[in-house]
Amino acid sequence: MDKFAAAGKPPQERRRVRAAQYLRMSTEHQTYSLDNQRDAIRSYAEVMGYDIVATYEDPGRSGLHLESRPGLKKLLFDVEHGLADFETVVVYDVSRWGRFQNIDESASYEYRCQMAGVRIEFCAEQFGNDGTVGSDVLKAIKRSMAAEYSRMLSQKVFMGQVRAAGMGFHVGGLQGLGLRRLMIDQSGQPKLVLARNEHKNLQSDRVVIVPGPPEEIATVQLIFRLFVGSRKNEADIARYLNARGIGNDFGRPWKREGVRRILTNEKYIGNNVWNRRCTKFKSKMVWNPPDQWVRAENAIEPIVNRRLFEKAQQKIELLYPRMSDDEMLAALRSVYKREGKLSDEIINAAPECPSSWRYRSRFGGLLNAYRLIGFLPPRKCHFMDLRKRLEATRHQVMEDLLVAIKGAGGQASYDPETELVRVNEEFTVVIAIARCRVSHSAYPRWSSRPAGEVPADIFVLIRMHPGDLAIRDYLIVPMHEIAEIRGDFHVNNGMRLDSFLYPSLDPLVALAERASVGSAA
Template sequence: YCAEQFVNDGSIGSDVLKAIKRSMAADYSRVLSQKVFVGQCRLVRMGFWQGGIPGLGLRRLQLDKAGQPKGILARYEYKNLQTDRIVLVPGPPEEIAIVRLIFDQFVRARKTQLEIARLLNKRGIVTDLNRAWTRESVNHIIGCEKYIGHNVWNRRSAKLKLKWVFNPPSQWVRADNAFDAIVDPKIFSRAQAKVRAQSVLMSREQMLAALSKLLEKRGKLTRSIIDAAPECPPAARYRARFGDLLRTYAMIAHTPRRDFTWFDTNKHLRAMRAGIIRDLLTAIENVGGHAVHDEEHDVIRINGEMTVAMATSRCQATCCGYPRWVTGIERKPEPDVSVLIRMNPDNQTIRDYLIAATNEMKYLTAGLTANNGAKLDAFLFKSLRPLVALAERTAIRELC
């Protein structure tokens, strides 16, 4: 479709041809996506690993097209030939011992996931990602069928860069006994039975009642306190059910001691910044320039010549009551121009815009005040018009 030679003469024939070709390209993409998915399912059923971190106690082994081992892949290493395949094999003995310890403590010692996490952290043991253990990370180990050799894929998926969704078990693709087990299947089955008994779905009223009892017992609520309470679901489950913890606290008539008004302010600033970026792109297009928002690096690319990074700065009062704005636009790679949107003390309306080359911004480590001297205040503007003027294009014939 990108190589098609369309005639942009505005005729009905060219418009119809574009629509037909566009539909053909979209249909080709849909068919190709289905073929790729079917191919991945086939490889999973054959016992090959289809991406993802292998996990604690397991390693990825690369095989050639004849099934002969080529070597263990380290993290961030990938196969170099399309015909090669990946399988999981047991990892270092010390990691296997940790995995078996988790199952043993959960099944035989009857400890909870939280108690196991505390035990591992006390012993100085970290996860495969070099992080401290949590209830969720222990629960993830207990629920992974790859530790008994089962290859399970498509538990969750995201189509066309949409949000990840958890698929029902009927859509899972699996191959049992595809790898060498490092955990006894009988112990694994007992662990799953215990997990099912623990994960009886609580109603909204039951979850709120458990949280109210915890508040009465502890006198305050935080995410760490909720996660550490065995009688309460984890904080992540409250966020998933009620939206966020602040909304959950309001449902049980609890007002946190800490001021969280900045949370709503930040939401407002993010929405305002997105609107300013859209308006800037439109303004540049109106003066003959071209601008796109590179969401991956969060920069604006103007005319293919320069990059602009934009950030908002809340107005904060110093101990003496004077306004102050914190600077800091960190992008990799660094943009050519940086724009800092300074807010008024109410943090609802815009005071001005600091538009400067990024190398000038590096000297603003102490932040901005109401008066910064002519060297800095010369970059302050009431609108983004100077930036639009930089992107404006003028035909050569108008200069002759």
């Protein structure tokens, strides 16, 4: 209560403060359940004289990154766009705000709220977030502790997974066609065969891989026999299975890469292999070298003869010897020339090409491989479509402006060569449009060509909402006021520039309006 008493007046005598609450819980501990956080914040608000008028939640969300937290992203968006009808945000403690591995990232989000006039308070911390030296030092320590907790927890979980996988238990990943996950208790007694998306609910339980339905086992064995005993490659086998209505483990048609996964899955001969790839702290997935794999021999009842499996691996090596970077790109270029385009499906169906995931692992992604052979990636196609849509929006705004000016009694014309709108033969207007780019920290930004490139009297910038489907606002500014801006605009550009933001082009129409002499008198 000491922290509350320092506020001065008794809470009931102070002005009621409108506040929001932010709640976040991963799966780490019941102490941080949303209900417990909500109860603590409610008690804090009653003492402080706050009215909780808005709630932002991130249930079951990790605190490592902002990308996976829609609640916090919406909070930042509302605060920075003037949509927040509150003065403060109450959070349970520093760790609920986030366990960002870079503590400066955590501080930046809090700073952005403060710059918009909204302060952050932590109701369960032993310090007031009042900007004093002691408060800032303790807060920095708490942020470091929150980040370190995630690192320690990740390492403990990883070591536990390594130990479990080495003992032959299933710790993650798909088991494959013809196999099932069996949950067993701590004494090894079977409890339940887990269906897809089902998981064990007791920490003492374990999961092992067991043979699945006989018809699926027969399909797996058929794939190996066709590959080893005939001239069929993976693509041929996929077509063979699809022609007979045999689906894969997801019930979908077979593809070349799916057949390859069957042929290279060591679980079918009884080996449990884990940690082929990893992604820690929500980072980009990386493929681990074989010496980092965790392998448990004879941990699973085999459903494929080991000798048959080894022959399949030998044939794979003969069909697809290790290719150099230049050889892989040459094969990809050949497929591109033949098909006229590239995709996962096209690459995996081409017999002369390695699989698409090999291009990803070798070149750091398919887009990088595409660029190396001169293929315009699909992402570029997306941006081309986006530019066409934005240009259509710009022209529509221009046409609406011409109609509105004429309706107000003025005259306006558009010159496609200079891209200028001439109004009443008195002044000229150039109209640009900027898509909204939202950074990984949910900070909107708009980029436009430098205004000084086109000589005009007034510069108009159409700023789009995130997603670029709707217009956010219009920047209508005299050219001499914006000459020093190089084309980057943010949510807050300073009072001088932000005073020229309008929800419509009505101010421009008002400039062009003409009134009769009689009405003017």
